[in-house]
Each structure stands twice: as C-alpha cells, then as structure tokens.
Amino acid sequence: MGGIRRVLPNMVREVTDVGLLEGQMALVTGIANKRSIGWGIAKAFDREGATLAVTYQSPRLKENLDRLLPELSRPPLVFPLDVTDSESLKELRDVLTREWGRLHTLVHSIAHANTEDLSGRFLDTEREGYLMALDISAYSLTALTRELHALLVAAGGGSVLTMTYQGSVRVIPNYNVMGVAKAALESSVRYLAWDLGKDRIRVNAVSAGPIKTLAASGVKGISDALHAIEERAPIPEKISPDDVGNAAAFLASDWARHITGHVLYVDSGFHIMGF
C-alpha cells in the first residue's frame, strides 16, 4: 500500500498506514491507454487500497488495458461498456451485482464528440453531432449512476465522480460542443447530488487542466492550452493524470464525506486568472 499515514476518523491520536480507500469497491470507466485520466485515477485508487473494476469500450482498446493492468497491485475486474447502449449498461449492473453486490465509488471519465465539431465555429455544429456529444459526454453520467444506484445504496452510500473542463464556464476556442456538454455535465452533478444525498451518495466533478490524452488530441489547439498553463497559471506547471487521480482519491474518501455537488479544479489555479 502507498501508505499515506492517516488519523482515523474518530480523531483519536492513533495513526495507521491504511490507504484512504481501504475496503472500497470502485468502478473506473474510460481507460483508453496509459495517458488516460482514468488510468491516473485507477493507479491512485489502487495505491490507496480500493478493489477495482475497470471498463473498456472497444475490443481494440482492451489490448491496451491488458498491457497496463499488471501495473496494479491486484488484478481488477474488467468489463466492456458502451454508454450509448442501454443493454451494455444493464449488463455492467448485472455483473457487478453478481461479483460484488455493492459499489462505493463510481468514476465516470468518458467523453466523445466528432472531430469536426472540435474546431472552427460552434455555430456550425449540426444537430446529430450536438446530440451525440451531449449523450456520450453528459447524459451518460445520469444513465450510469441510475443503473448502479442500487449498488451504491447497498454499500451504505458512496461517491460518484466525473471529469470536466473549464470550457463549461468560459469560452475555450475550438472546445465548442464539448464546452456545452461539460456545462450539462456539471449541472447534472448538482441535480444528482440533490437527488442522492439522502442515500448518502455524494456526486462531484474534477475540473482538470489540459492533459495530452487521446480525447484531448481531437480538440484543435490543445497545445496552446498546455502552454497557457505553463505561462499564465499561478503554479506554472502542467497537470498530469496522477494529479487528477490524487484529487479523485480524496473526493472518494471519507475525508470528503460532506462534500457533494462540487466542481474541484485541478488546473494549477489557471481558472482564477482574468487573462
């Protein structure tokens, strides 16, 4: 175990080497390769003692996963998942019910839009591309959470986490329809937090600074966003998937037990800048 020394929640002066997520069952979606934010999260959760299940969308990417997973301390459960397919969501629920019967943490790290909708003018977005981007990148959080709700309740409460970007609240040229999807996603976080708080299920988002991943490489001008962090952020350093993973581990842990409906920026402070 990574062994962050930690004071137990009863605040006795005892310290122990148990991980932040010891005893938790966690599902991490959206691991395409070693640069994925989902992979940074899986590694942090593994280090902190969580038992993991991970998903892949295409069989092609399952090969990437098969190469990565031996890096974890324990082999996770691995399932296919296409969030646009209701059957796929049901199958995931059924298999997790069978294997675990409960779930403490659900990580939604999924987004997709047509490449042509991630450059040029937002004005030119067609209905089909708009609906697809919103379906995969925003609605899927609600669909996945609803499908796995009973498992989260069976765990006695838990935590749902999603990944967002500052393009939801500011204009980032070329981010276009994905900015609109992230605005819907962040609003969904708040409504889900309200619905699920009574079940002791917390719902939060991490707003990550730009990271060069497969999804990000579809957005025109991603390198400008990366340079902007180094040139203008209060902490002039790029963000890594591991940084997001550490913040996600905190949000999934008991230390965040009264934090819900929140968007936590992990962007070296870039979002506070006027220009």
Ligand code: NDP
């Ligand atoms: P990745 O490309 O590594 O991960 C995106 C994941 O979404 C992939 O695993 C992809 O699978 C999956 N996905 C796409 N469509 C579906 C679907 N229909 N069903 C199931 N899974 C699907 O990129 P990131 O790690 O960057 O992206 C993860 C999240 O982080 C996204 O929400 C992204 O918007 C967000 N984010 C990213 C930032 C960045 O700069 N990289 C900044 C802030 C937020 P497949 O490849 O098989 O399609």
